[in-house]
Amino acid sequence: MGTFPRHRLAAVALAATGVLLVASGCGGGDEAAGDGKITLTVDVFGQFGYEQLYQQYMDANPNIKIVERGTGGNLDEYSPKLTQWLAAGKGAGDVVAIEEGLMVEYKANPDNFVNLLDHGAADLKGNFLEWKWNQGLTADGQKLIGLGTDVGGMAMCYRTDLFEKAGLPTDREKVSELWPTWEDYVATGQKFKAANTGASFLDAATNTFNTIVLQTAGNAQGYHYYDTSDNLVVESNPAVKQAWDTTMNIINAGLSGKYGSWSEEWVSAFKQTKFATIACPAWMTGVIEGNAGPEASGKWDIARVPGNGGNWGGSHLAVPQQSKHQEEAVKLAKFLTSTEGHIGAFKAKGPLPSSPEALNDPAITEATNAYFSNAPVGKIFGEGAKTLKPVYMGPKNQAVRTEVENAVRTVELGQRNPEQAWQDAINNAKKAAAK
Amino acid sequence: MALQLDARPPATPAPRGTRPSRAGRLSRIDAKYSPYLYIAPFFVVFAIFGAWPLAYTFWVSLHDWDLLGSDPTFVGADNYTRLLVDSDFWHSVVNTLGIFVISTVPQLLAALWLANLLNRQLRMRTGWRMAVLVPNVTSTAAVAIVFGVLFGREFGMINWLLELVGVDGIEWKSNRFASWIAISTMVDWRWTGYNALIFLAAMQAIPRDLYEAAAIDGANRARQFWTITVPLLKPTIIFCVIISTIGGLQLFTEPRLFHSGTNAIRGGPMRESQTMTMYMFENAFAPYYNFGYGSAVAWLLFALIAIVAAINVLIIRRLGAGARPDTGKRKGSSR
Numbered sequence: 001m002g003t004f005p006r007h008r009l010a011a012v013a014l015a016a017t018g019v020l021l022v023a024s025g026c027g028g029g030d031e032a033a034g035d036g037k038i039t040l041t042v043d044v045f046g047q048f049g050y051e052q053l054y055q056q057y058m059d060a061n062p063n064i065k066i067v068e069r070g071t072g073g074n075l076d077e078y079s080p081k082l083t084q085w086l087a088a089g090k091g092a093g094d095v096v097a098i099e100e101g102l103m104v105e106y107k108a109n110p111d112n113f114v115n116l117l118d119h120g121a122a123d124l125k126g127n128f129l130e131w132k133w134n135q136g137l138t139a140d141g142q143k144l145i146g147l148g149t150d151v152g153g154m155a156m157c158y159r160t161d162l163f164e165k166a167g168l169p170t171d172r173e174k175v176s177e178l179w180p181t182w183e184d185y186v187a188t189g190q191k192f193k194a195a196n197t198g199a200s201f202l203d204a205a206t207n208t209f210n211t212i213v214l215q216t217a218g219n220a221q222g223y224h225y226y227d228t229s230d231n232l233v234v235e236s237n238p239a240v241k242q243a244w245d246t247t248m249n250i251i252n253a254g255l256s257g258k259y260g261s262w263s264e265e266w267v268s269a270f271k272q273t274k275f276a277t278i279a280c281p282a283w284m285t286g287v288i289e290g291n292a293g294p295e296a297s298g299k300w301d302i303a304r305v306p307g308n309g310g311n312w313g314g315s316h317l318a319v320p321q322q323s324k325h326q327e328e329a330v331k332l333a334k335f336l337t338s339t340e341g342h343i344g345a346f347k348a349k350g351p352l353p354s355s356p357e358a359l360n361d362p363a364i365t366e367a368t369n370a371y372f373s374n375a376p377v378g379k380i381f382g383e384g385a386k387t388l389k390p391v392y393m394g395p396k397n398q399a400v401r402t403e404v405e406n407a408v409r410t411v412e413l414g415q416r417n418p419e420q421a422w423q424d425a426i427n428n429a430k431k432a433a434a435k
Numbered sequence: 436m437a438l439q440l441d442a443r444p445p446a447t448p449a450p451r452g453t454r455p456s457r458a459g460r461l462s463r464i465d466a467k468y469s470p471y472l473y474i475a476p477f478f479v480v481f482a483i484f485g486a487w488p489l490a491y492t493f494w495v496s497l498h499d500w501d502l503l504g505s506d507p508t509f510v511g512a513d514n515y516t517r518l519l520v521d522s523d524f525w526h527s528v529v530n531t532l533g534i535f536v537i538s539t540v541p542q543l544l545a546a547l548w549l550a551n552l553l554n555r556q557l558r559m560r561t562g563w564r565m566a567v568l569v570p571n572v573t574s575t576a577a578v579a580i581v582f583g584v585l586f587g588r589e590f591g592m593i594n595w596l597l598e599l600v601g602v603d604g605i606e607w608k609s610n611r612f613a614s615w616i617a618i619s620t621m622v623d624w625r626w627t628g629y630n631a632l633i634f635l636a637a638m639q640a641i642p643r644d645l646y647e648a649a650a651i652d653g654a655n656r657a658r659q660f661w662t663i664t665v666p667l668l669k670p671t672i673i674f675c676v677i678i679s680t681i682g683g684l685q686l687f688t689e690p691r692l693f694h695s696g697t698n699a700i701r702g703g704p705m706r707e708s709q710t711m712t713m714y715m716f717e718n719a720f721a722p723y724y725n726f727g728y729g730s731a732v733a734w735l736l737f738a739l740i741a742i743v744a745a746i747n748v749l750i751i752r753r754l755g756a757g758a759r760p761d762t763g764k765r766k767g768s769s770r
Contacts, residue, residue, distance in 0.1 A: 076697055076698065076699070076721070079721055080720040080721035083502055083503060083720060083721065083724055084502075084720065086503055087502045087503060087726075105503070105724065106503070108503070108504075109501070109503040109504055109505065111505060112503060206697075258588075259589075260608075260695075260696040260697070261696055261697050262695070262696040262697050263694075263695040263696030263697075263699075264580075264583060264584055264587065264695045264696075265587055265588065265589060265590060265695075265696075266696060268587075268589075268590045269589075269590075272590070274589075396722075396723075398721070398722040399722040399723055402697075402698050402701075402722055405697070405698075406698065406701065406704045406705075409704040410704045410705055413606065413609050413704060415609060415704065415705060431523075432722075432723075435718070435723050435725055435728065
């Protein structure tokens with residue numbers, strides 16, 4: 001009897017610590033591979049088209065193993081996750097993709113990332129369009145946190161079968177001539193609508209608004225929601241108001257299918273051929289192909305965007321400070337953003353290079369896309385990219401953009417009239433910027 | 436709370452002899468302290484994963500804390516004072532309470548009715564009882580996505596059916612009241628069976644002879660239900676109400692996944708069905724990354740749950756007391 005209680009005490013204590021160990025053990029697990037290889041994790045969203053490049057890199061560097069996460073994912077889900085990993089100091093990949101709209105926020109806290117200038121990146125400056133390089137650079141020019149991957153460029157994708165049904169031309173040159181300006185685009189839309197094809201002219205006013213505002217701002221002062229001194233100018237910037245008014249004309253003409261961008265309905269609308277045109281930056285071609293599926297192959301084509309040029313989207317690759325293999329990760333990021341990397345990605349999934357050398361390479365200039373009726377995508381997007389006028393994005397760009405686009409959406413859905421919604425946009429943007 | 440385990444503290448072994456031996460001392464220590472060790476794992480785990488985050492969240496809520504920034508500044512109650520005049524916050528509180536009421540009241544009534552049916556002599560009784568729990572086994576995300584598609588504006592089945600009978604389709608996702616209904620449907624689909632089984636378990640603990648006596652006195656089924664079953668179920672009902680309150684006010688997955696596409700965290704273009712937890716997420720993470728403000732929302736949510744749970748208990752106590760004063764009170768206080 002004398003020894004029994006002691007056993008019991010010990011057993012209980014053991015059980016208690018056991019639970020604790022199990023409970024606290026979930027944070028562990030270092031990914032040191034058994035075969036002595038270094039595993040580099042790359043975090044992306046959407047389609048970066050790197051698979052072949054990884055293989056090539058691993059063949060050349062047998063001690064490296066590359067794992068990509070997040071392929072095909074939504075940017076809206078990716079960026080909060082990345083932010084949480086950075087805040088927690090754990091969990092982020094060795095190389096992470098950063099979209100340009102969020103770059104400013106990450107640049108405000110550059111210590112989360114490896115300064116690529118410390119790793120000899122300064123020599124690479126000539127590999128990138130100048131503004132793309134500057135986007136990755138902190139305001140004081142001392143730290144480079146991202147190397148440019150792609151730029152958006154801008155075009156208008158359209159369905160030839162629906163255009164034919166509506167009695168409109170289908171040849172991409174002729175279609176481009178239909179809409180030199182956004183007013184002409186609305187007029188074409190009205191013709192399309194009158195033909196009663198059962199489809200809307202465009203997918204959603206929000207995407208179109210974003211396209212127009214980036215275009216008008218790029219052609220004017222070069223900023224939209226924030227001026228270059230980071231003052232919120234939604235209310236006073238004529239570029240924003242002009243884009244707003246153009247978008248209201250599109251909505252009032254009843255051209256929008258109101259399929260909220262990136263929603264399940266939007267994806268269904270692609271599949272069921274429910275709209276005829278969509279503003280498409282280069283990376284959007286991959287999205288269209290994914291959503292509309294193989295059965296729509298050859299039914300899409302690409303024309304010039306109404307108005308003049310423009311850019312939407314584009315990303316950078318960065319190496320978080322928390323990476324355990326910074327040296328190797330920087331090397332990989334350099335490889336993926338080299339001329340060769342840009343061309344490889346473009347061939348795989350269509351993101352447009354931000355490297356001037358790549359843009360002039362025959363692999364790009366002569367590229368066609370079979371899915372889009374063999375449209376010369378390299379020529380259509382590439383020409384715009386070289387002369388592209390970038391738009392400055394301020395500190396709370398993403399939050400402000402969300403507010404303005406939601407105001408557009410309320411008009412589209414008939415919840416607010418254009419005047420009320422414009423007031424909402426101004427007030428909510430101010431509120432968002434102050435948060 | 437529903438299952439009565441008549442647990443008593445383990446009896447202390449009677450002292451043996453006058454002079455405590457070493458073994459005796461150990462045995463006394465064992466008897467005195469090992470119960471604490473037995474229950475310690477829960478409390479230690481709770482302290483790590485419950486109490487500590489709670490306290491830390493409060494600490495964070497007193498700061499201007501950029502999620503990515505390195506040095507948060509102490510701002511005192513600033514986040515709270517800003518929150519109290521934030522119309523979007525109150526909008527989300529109304530949404531949360533609205534969805535909570537629309538989902539919980541029918542859900543508990545339906546569960547009670549279902550449990551009453553399942554408590555009768557049925558063929559394949561176990562099969563039926565298992566069947567009501569099936570919705571609870573499916574993943575919330577799957578349920579929310581499927582319902583999100585069902586309630587689609589143009590391609591959804593519900594609107595298709597409505598149009599078949601000549602009713603115009605409803606904007607389920609951008610009409611405030613309609614989106615509340617749609618989300619409540621999801622919640623009820625998932626949780627009614629679960630509550631029904633808890634009610635059923637409690638009903639089976641009610642002695643049969645009470646019903647026999649009532650039947651002899653000429654009470655019909657409805658009367659037996661309201662004067663025997665419901666009062667004796669009171670502790671269980673309180674339990675279910677509190678659990679549903681906590682779950683209902685923390686509703687996140689259903690409304691979040693009901694919306695898809697950009698900014699789904701807003702719960703519609705004009706925040707039609709944004710709940711408090713979604714508002715918390717929107718502020719603490721994308722697109723604001725304002726951790727301090729988000730933490731303040733979390734604490735006010737905690738306060739709201741405590742208040743609503745207290746109100747619930749008071750109402751149920753009052754109702755139970757009214758229905759059957761003496762039994763109800765005695766049973767209620769003894770448990």
